[in-house]
Amino acid sequence: MTSQITEMINKSGFYSLSFDASNKGHKKMFPFVVNYFTVRGNERSVIEVIELVNETADHIVASLREVLQMNNIDIQNMTSIGADNTNVNYGRIHSVFSLLKSDIPHLKKGIREIDQIKFHQIEECVVFLKLEIDHDKLFDELNILQSTFKEVNSYREPLSDQIRKYIGDDAHNFSGDIINDQNNESQNEQDLFHKPTIEIHEKENQIRSDQLWAYLLTKSTTLCSEMTKVLANVYSIPCSNAFAEGVFSHMKHAWTPSRNSMSTETIATELKIRLNSKIKCEDFYSFAQSQPELIKSAKSKQKYSYVKKRVLANANREDLL
Template sequence: MPIFSEINIEKIEWKNIQHCCTFVEDDMISQDGLYNDFNHIKSKYIVLREKYDGITKQVQSFILSNLGTSKRAEAPLHDEDSAHDDGCNATNDFDSDSNDDDEHNAKCHKEQKENLSIRSDYLWAYLLDGERVPNLQKLVQFVFAIPVSNGYCETVFSHMKYLWNNNRNRMKQNLVRAEEKIKMNTNCTSTAFYDHLLNKSDLLKQIRSSNK
């Protein structure tokens, strides 16, 4: 979802957020609540951008204050892979002495400089910090693959104790990985899965064969 890599939150429109929601289950996010959350955070971004020496320094200060001492040197505060705005480059292809072009170029290069000095995930973490925007928070967590708690990871390790024990230590890692994915990501009951297999003769043949 490239829209969440956009540093200038003001450029993001509601239709972009709606498109991202198509990748998430409907019952996870309220559209009305998400609309209110998005407008609130967007307004917050616009206000903060004009205060305290710009949004970049605010995000950098926030990230450094929340990282452990050992991780501060490891975590880059800017996104070195950020692309420049093509609109700025296009303007530079023409020789013009007009003040409008000069102002446009100056604005573009200022935005480029700021965009290269901040990471999008850090920006969203800063904007969401301390805010009650549950619907937007769920969407951002989904986009950046951020677990809402360590409960999911603990469940994975709990399953691993039974999937790869002393009696099953010859299983290949790919098989264990496949079992984990099924256990963690499916809501299908054992009875429903059994009935599904009975109706899939081709799948049953593959299960019985040695070529899996």
């Protein structure tokens, strides 16, 4: 599963990395989350959950580098980092951001209808992002995608229904995640409990802009490589750190008092399965039933024969800095 995520990230070309910290007993746990653009819109995945004793900028950066290296992800393709707004993460002097910025100059801290976008706005975006783009090709691709937008809008079937069929179940699930993220960050609890049913229904059925662009790129008869590069960079930057923070809610349910003897590696693996897997429970159950060796291993009290890959949180990491 993780190798497939890595392949999609590398194919996208750009990604952001978000992280957060929370105590579980005497342990300080750090989930690392990636955000990236795919042919079906934005994806968010947990690539690692580690225990980190020293919460200093140096140790966080060293762990971050090791996690990326362990998963064969190029750090130079990182567009932004997302974390709590603390001096350790975003301070001007010797913070996670400043340490990474020295190696990744383009690193950043965490619109209109498509047919109304002007080319100079795209050019300004390219300049801001410091991307190497063929501007002539980009101009042609923008015109192609705007024509595609007008064409699909002229169909009898509503555009939202077309995109929903293309995206499939992910359209509803991902939109729901984003809506929950926005609700969790709202400061007005009264708004959450008194929103009209129609408004909630409209939000649940809305299509996100990243899904719209992904659909247009697929419907286009031309390979819009330059526009894809711009979109992959822009959409790799998340609007909040809510997904990384949400990992701890899942960790609370996975690491219950009755399971407090489980290793951090086991919990990390379970969290990655929970948050990265798209297979339905009944489908996984059917798959597991057809794998006698898997069932035998699950019931066995013997030690596993494979060697675990783990992030050496307490080791000397000066060579990684």
